[in-house]
Amino acid sequence: MWKILLISSLATSCMVGDPPLEPDEAELDLRAAAAPVLTWPVVRLGDSNRTVVTAQYLLRDAGLPVSVDGAFRTDTVASARSFQSMHDLPVDGVIGATSWARLVVQVSSGSSRAAVSAVQDLLKNRYDKSLDVSGVFGATTVRLVSEFQTERCLAATGVVGLYTWNALIVDRTYCSGGGGGSAAQRILAAHNAGSITLWDQTFGRFYGADPLTNLRDAAAGRAAKTSCYGNAPCTTVTLSSRLLDNVDRLRTQYGFRFFVTAVAGATHAAGSYHYAGRAIDVDEVNGVRISGDSATARQWMAACAALGAVEVFGPNNDAAHQDHLHCAW
Ligand SMILES: [Zn+2]
Numbered sequence: 001m002w003k004i005l006l007i008s009s010l011a012t013s014c015m016v017g018d019p020p021l022e023p024d025e026a027e028l029d030l031r032a033a034a035a036p037v038l039t040w041p042v043v044r045l046g047d048s049n050r051t052v053v054t055a056q057y058l059l060r061d062a063g064l065p066v067s068v069d070g071a072f073r074t075d076t077v078a079s080a081r082s083f084q085s086m087h088d089l090p091v092d093g094v095i096g097a098t099s100w101a102r103l104v105v106q107v108s109s110g111s112s113r114a115a116v117s118a119v120q121d122l123l124k125n126r127y128d129k130s131l132d133v134s135g136v137f138g139a140t141t142v143r144l145v146s147e148f149q150t151e152r153c154l155a156a157t158g159v160v161g162l163y164t165w166n167a168l169i170v171d172r173t174y175c176s177g178g179g180g181g182s183a184a185q186r187i188l189a190a191h192n193a194g195s196i197t198l199w200d201q202t203f204g205r206f207y208g209a210d211p212l213t214n215l216r217d218a219a220a221g222r223a224a225k226t227s228c229y230g231n232a233p234c235t236t237v238t239l240s241s242r243l244l245d246n247v248d249r250l251r252t253q254y255g256f257r258f259f260v261t262a263v264a265g266a267t268h269a270a271g272s273y274h275y276a277g278r279a280i281d282v283d284e285v286n287g288v289r290i291s292g293d294s295a296t297a298r299q300w301m302a303a304c305a306a307l308g309a310v311e312v313f314g315p316n317n318d319a320a321h322q323d324h325l326h327c328a329w
């Protein structure tokens with residue numbers, strides 16, 4: 001009886017709360033591709049990642065009980081099902097496109113609610129590590145949202161509407177053309193979905209030359225940073241679209257899951273293709289850590305060669321590549 005009362009009061013407060021966010025072209029800036037198609041990730045029981053954290057904050061924002069810990073357990077399933085039931089969505093406990101579109105709510109300066117924590121948590125992980133996740137939309141959050149919007153070809157309003165939510169959750173840009181463009185975006189999406197892991201550091205160094213930041217820069221149409229130690233030139237380079245297209249094909253065409261340790265960053269031989277934005281290093285393929293010659297290492301190298309790589313190094317052909325694989329285009 002009490003449970004029924006609780007759910008009906010939640011449903012009521014939710015219904016009278018935030019209306020569904022509609023796509024609003026005014027949220028895009030002049031550099032954006034017209035009428036972008038929104039895609040959303042799917043998270044479900046057993047998943048454990050950043051996107052689950054966002055879903056949990058948004059379920060809390062809707063008044064539903066769930067711990068925000070990034071692990072999609074049965075309590076998250078129960079809250080997701082309650083939310084879906086409240087909004088006449090198919091009740092499956094899986095957060096996909098229809099649930100995301102109803103979960104996101106407009107937040108802006110002065111907002112103080114769990115949805116603001118979701119925005120801050122995403123900004124902290126997508127844009128600025130120093131941001132405090134307070135749940136209060138203050139001046140720093142306004143500034144960082146505006147900067148993030150500018151980077152992703154959104155109008156710098158500081159207001160988080162549907163497109164800004166989508167850019168934050170999917171880590172996408174709306175810029176048309178630009179840099180590594182769509183291949184970089186597909187690789188980032190694969191990273192977010194877990195089929196590729198882009199390391200977020202450069203062997204313990206944190207200054208934006210890591211694979212994850214390299215790909216984010218490329219997706220946003222910016223040059224990628226190289227490192228500033230060893231032989232590295234401490235400069236920036238636009239990642240080759242040929243490199244990005246072929247890295248994406250290693251996933252889509254060959255079905256490899258892999259861990260990327262370097263793109264433009266880290267120290268390599270002088271004149272390395274890494275410094276030209278043309279090479280990638282991986283140290284794990286399909287869950288197998290590269291350590292000496294193996295069938296997996298050879299399969300990867302063969303795929304790079306078949307995709308027209310200009311350099312392919314690994315344990316079976318180079319003494320300096322016993323613990324990682326290198327392909328350049
Ligand atoms: Zn390499």
